[in-house]
Amino acid sequence: MSNATSSLDTRKRKPTNIFKSEDPHKAEKPKRKKDKERRKATENGIKALNPNWGYAFVAPFFVMFLIFGLAPVIYSIVIAFYNWDPLGDEQQFSGLMNFTDLIVDDQFWTALRNTFSIWFFSTIPQMIMAIGLASILRNPRLKGATFWRTILLVPNITSVLAIAIVFGQLFGRDFGLVNLALTYLGMPAHIDWIAEPLPSHIAIATMITWRWLGYNSLIFLASMLAIPSYLYESAELDGASKWQQFRYVTLPQLRNTITFVLIVGTIGGLQVFAEPLTLGGNMSGGDSRQFSTLTLFLYEQAFVNNRWGYAAAIGIFITIIVIIISAINFAITRRISSEEND
Amino acid sequence: MSTLKLDEPMVKPQKRKIPRWRKMNPLSYILLGLVGFISVFPFYWMVIVASNGNDEISKETPTLLIGPRLFEVIKHVFQANEYFGIAMWNTVFVGTIVAAAQVFFSSIAGFAFAKLNFKGRKFLVLFVVGTMMLPSQLGIIPLYMLMANLGWINTLNALIVPALVTAFGVFWMRQIIDAQVPNELLEAASIDGAGVFRIYWRIVFPLILQSGFVLGLFSFLAVWNDFLWPLLVLNDPQQFTVQVAVNQLQSAYTIDYALNLGGAFLATAPLLLLFLFVGRKLVSGVMDGAVKG
Numbered sequence: 351m352s353n354a355t356s357s358l359d360t361r362k363r364k365p366t367n368i369f370k371s372e373d374p375h376k377a378e379k380p381k382r383k384k385d386k387e388r389r390k391a392t393e394n395g396i397k398a399l400n401p402n403w404g405y406a407f408v409a410p411f412f413v414m415f416l417i418f419g420l421a422p423v424i425y426s427i428v429i430a431f432y433n434w435d436p437l438g439d440e441q442q443f444s445g446l447m448n449f450t451d452l453i454v455d456d457q458f459w460t461a462l463r464n465t466f467s468i469w470f471f472s473t474i475p476q477m478i479m480a481i482g483l484a485s486i487l488r489n490p491r492l493k494g495a496t497f498w499r500t501i502l503l504v505p506n507i508t509s510v511l512a513i514a515i516v517f518g519q520l521f522g523r524d525f526g527l528v529n530l531a532l533t534y535l536g537m538p539a540h541i542d543w544i545a546e547p548l549p550s551h552i553a554i555a556t557m558i559t560w561r562w563l564g565y566n567s568l569i570f571l572a573s574m575l576a577i578p579s580y581l582y583e584s585a586e587l588d589g590a591s592k593w594q595q596f597r598y599v600t601l602p603q604l605r606n607t608i609t610f611v612l613i614v615g616t617i618g619g620l621q622v623f624a625e626p627l628t629l630g631g632n633m634s635g636g637d638s639r640q641f642s643t644l645t646l647f648l649y650e651q652a653f654v655n656n657r658w659g660y661a662a663a664i665g666i667f668i669t670i671i672v673i674i675i676s677a678i679n680f681a682i683t684r685r686i687s688s689e690e691n692d
Numbered sequence: 693m694s695t696l697k698l699d700e701p702m703v704k705p706q707k708r709k710i711p712r713w714r715k716m717n718p719l720s721y722i723l724l725g726l727v728g729f730i731s732v733f734p735f736y737w738m739v740i741v742a743s744n745g746n747d748e749i750s751k752e753t754p755t756l757l758i759g760p761r762l763f764e765v766i767k768h769v770f771q772a773n774e775y776f777g778i779a780m781w782n783t784v785f786v787g788t789i790v791a792a793a794q795v796f797f798s799s800i801a802g803f804a805f806a807k808l809n810f811k812g813r814k815f816l817v818l819f820v821v822g823t824m825m826l827p828s829q830l831g832i833i834p835l836y837m838l839m840a841n842l843g844w845i846n847t848l849n850a851l852i853v854p855a856l857v858t859a860f861g862v863f864w865m866r867q868i869i870d871a872q873v874p875n876e877l878l879e880a881a882s883i884d885g886a887g888v889f890r891i892y893w894r895i896v897f898p899l900i901l902q903s904g905f906v907l908g909l910f911s912f913l914a915v916w917n918d919f920l921w922p923l924l925v926l927n928d929p930q931q932f933t934v935q936v937a938v939n940q941l942q943s944a945y946t947i948d949y950a951l952n953l954g955g956a957f958l959a960t961a962p963l964l965l966l967f968l969f970v971g972r973k974l975v976s977g978v979m980d981g982a983v984k985g
Contacts, residue, residue, distance in 0.1 A: 403888040404810030418854040422831030509917035512956035572979035
């Protein structure tokens with residue numbers, strides 16, 4: 351949009367060079383060259399500024415990151431090979447024992463299963479709803495657009511702890527509003543949303559969805575607003591229905607955003623702990639570990655059982671899954687985009 | 693003529709009447725209203741429970757109106773944890789320092805990454821992005837050991853120093869400065885003889901103030917809402933942050949919903965008040981930071 355207008359402006363201001371013909375194709379050229387130069391300037395930085403200041407400007411970040419980010423991560427890899435006891439004086443090297451213990455630990459598999467179950471219930475429905483909400487919010491005829499956008503973001507600013515306390519009460523078995531509402535709707539419910547595994551996963555996933563739905567809707571909205579409108583106009587001319595426009599114009603254009611939201615959601619999903627921690631009141635994740643998650647399990651091993659080496663091994667395991675899932679996501683996106691280019 | 697034709701579809705829609713697909717469906721408003729209601733209801737419920745007490749909400753049909761006992765419960769919270777007020781102050785203190793530091797360090801590093809041509813820049817940007825993928829709990833044990841060695845356990849330093857600058861902030865600021873600060877302006881200032889830091893401080897920083905404010909707000913919110921790390925490194929009630937203080941109200945033996953939700957209300961109300969004023973800025977901040985296309 352802005353490109354088109356500015357190119358028109360350029361032609362108005364300096365109509366034509368006397369050495370060049372009146373052909374608009376030629377008039378377009380200097381502008382393109384300038385564009386290219388500009389792009390080059392952003393890629394290479396501005397020549398006039400002394401580049402060496404760059405090192406000084408990024409130094410604070412890197413120094414802080416090395417001390418408080420990277421060094422602890424590397425050190426935790428070391429710890430994972432030890433039978434590390436924070437109260438002991440000398441730490442005992444244990445090789446791969448923490449990892450082999452992990453594989454045969456039932457509690458670990460329970461936590462893994464729970465994490466993926468909660469991830470599924472919190473990511474997939476949320477994404478579908480967020481795309482739906484975004485397609486409503488993008489409509490230029492929507493009244494009170496700012497109001498709706500703002501109200502959707504409210505859940506995102508509050509603490510997980512405060513909200514988990516409220517939801518814990520709402521999901522109560524005897525006097526919880528959720529069961530009450532279900533009963534009113536004709537589905538007499540006496541569901542124990544905390545003691546039973548699947549309902550507890552749904553309760554936790556509801557908290558996560560409640561918190562992130564508006565945020566992700568805004569992300570999708572920003573992405574939709576960036577889709578050039580002529581795509582819709584040509585689809586319209588071709589007689590595409592609303593649904594077809596959504597399916598063949600909007601969705602493909604959202605591909606990168608969907609990948610982004612999925613990756614961020616997955617990384618976040620693998621780190622879920624605050625909701626189950628507050629819902630259960632301790633780090634075991636419920637009386638029968640029905641909503642113990644990987645990260646909660648890590649914290650339990652580290653700070654309840656004082657098994658630091660074991661906890662570090664869990665952390666490495668979580669990191670490996672994050673990397674694998676991100677890689678799969680990237681690979682899928684790449685494949686889709688290359689197929690579309692064919 | 694042919695170039696004009698190319699530009700046509702991009703310029704013309706303003707004159708055209710809005711295409712058919714853009715008409716609003718009344719169902720959309722019902723849906724938005726429902727989602728909006730669900731978004732704010734838990735806050736309302738917090739107030740209902742806190743203001744009515746435990747007996748009232750344990751009835752067959754609980755009340756949906758705000759009761760008379762809100763101030764009583766708030767008083768009760770301050771009695772149950774005499775340092776609740778101090779905890780709120782601590783959190784504001786830590787949050788303000790962290791927010792200011794994040795804005796400064798992120799924007800200056802983002803400026804360097806967006807506009808300065810130093811060697812290894814591209815690699816370092818990739819490095820910053822890569823670090824965002826590391827799960828934060830991976831290094832939490834050594835970080836705890838480091839805090840212990842520095843003697844920062846039970847001090848607010850343990851919350852402030854590791855949070856002063858994050859990869860997310862740096863990368864976000866890089867994107868913003870790249871998009872919002874025109875190179876011509878920086879070149880002109882440089883020709884006029886301004887030094888690089890002066891250019892950052894007098895030209896770049898004022899231009900990105902809006903986005904910097906949003907980053908600062910998000911940093912502040914992160915500090916206010918952080919729960920596990922303060923719980924681990926603080927054990928003296930006088931050093932608590934607000935979330936730890938709320939958590940402290942939860943007893944293992946009896947569940948006092950009114951007290952718990954009273955604490956949750958106190959921990960949330962300031963944010964909601966803040967949101968009234970800055971909500972719109974946060975919305976545009978979230979949308980500016982989104983990947984497009």
